[in-house]
Amino acid sequence: MSTPDRKTPTRADYVHWRTITTRWRDDDAYGHLNNATYYEYFDTAVNAYLFETTGVNVRKLPKIGIVAETSCRYLREIGFPEPVEAGLVVDKVGSSSVIYRIGLFQGPGEEAAAEGRFVHVYVDNTEHSRSGARGNEARRPVTPMPEEIREAVMPLWRQN
Numbered sequence: 001m002s003t004p005d006r007k008t009p010t011r012a013d014y015v016h017w018r019t020i021t022t023r024w025r026d027d028d029a030y031g032h033l034n035n036a037t038y039y040e041y042f043d044t045a046v047n048a049y050l051f052e053t054t055g056v057n058v059r060k061l062p063k064i065g066i067v068a069e070t071s072c073r074y075l076r077e078i079g080f081p082e083p084v085e086a087g088l089v090v091d092k093v094g095s096s097s098v099i100y101r102i103g104l105f106q107g108p109g110e111e112a113a114a115e116g117r118f119v120h121v122y123v124d125n126t127e128h129s130r131s132g133a134r135g136n137e138a139r140r141p142v143t144p145m146p147e148e149i150r151e152a153v154m155p156l157w158r159q160n
Contacts, residue, residue: 006073008075008111008112009087009101009103009111009112009115010110010111010112011087011103011105011110011112012110013087013089013101013103013112014087014088014089014101014102014103015087015088015089015090015155015156015158016049016087016088016089016156017085017086017087017088018044018045018048018049018085018086018088019083019084019085019086020041020044020045020083020084020085020086021083022078022079022080022081022082022083022084023080024080024081026079026080027079027080031079032077032078032079033077033078033079033080035072035074038072038074038104038114038116039070039072039116041084041086041102041104041116042070042072042086042100042102042116042118043067043118044086045086045088045102046088046100046102046118046120049088049152049156050065050149050152050153053152054148054149054151054152056148058148058149060125061125061146061148061149062124062125062126062146063122063123063124063125063142063145063146064122064123064125065098065120065121065122065123065145065149066120066121066122066123066139067118067119067120068097068119068120068121069117069118069119070116070117070118070119071116071117072114072115072116072117073114073115073116074113074114075111075112075113075114075115076111076113076114077113078104078106078113078114079106082106082107083106084104084105084106084113085104085105085106086102086103086104086105087102087103087104087105087112088100088101088102088156089101089103089156089157089158090153090154090156090157090158091117091157091158092157093150093153093154093157095143095144095145096121096122096141096142096143096144096145097119097120097121097122097141097145098119098120098145098149098153099117099118099119100116100117100118100119100120100156101115101116101117101118102115102116102118103115103116104116121141122141122142122143122145122146122149123139123140123141123142124139124140124142125139
């Protein structure tokens with residue numbers, strides 16, 4: 001089965017920017033950024049944006065975003081010691097979820113070195129949910145998502 005050709009994302013595809021300092025330990029034995037580190041950068045780009053934009057500790061909201069899905073398209077190698085610029089855009093805002101795209105750039109070029117997809121689903125953040133409940137009592141999606149979050153992500157949403 002062949003994959004349809006997708007255009008390489010460029011800087012123009014993103015709305016918000018964050019510079020991430022690479023660390024020696026981020027590179028793997030092959031001398032480029034370890035694949036797991038890309039996901040750390042995605043998580044940092046999204047959650048730092050939410051903390052800064054809302055002005056609250058998003059971990060303590062009554063409803064919290066948990067990662068329900070994530071993926072990465074690797075387009076070219078990046079690694080230590082140059083910083084990485086993470087571009088952030090929102091593809092969809094639902095009643096209980098947000099779908100982000102994060103582009104990672106290193107150096108002066110316009111094309112992304114990688115692009116991630118990151119889906120937050122908002123769930124109840126009560127003590128009962130954290131007590132190890134399973135099944136219907138575990139952290140289930142809730143609506144609506146916190147208003148602070150909705151207000152923060154709306155400027156990132158590029159509605160088509």
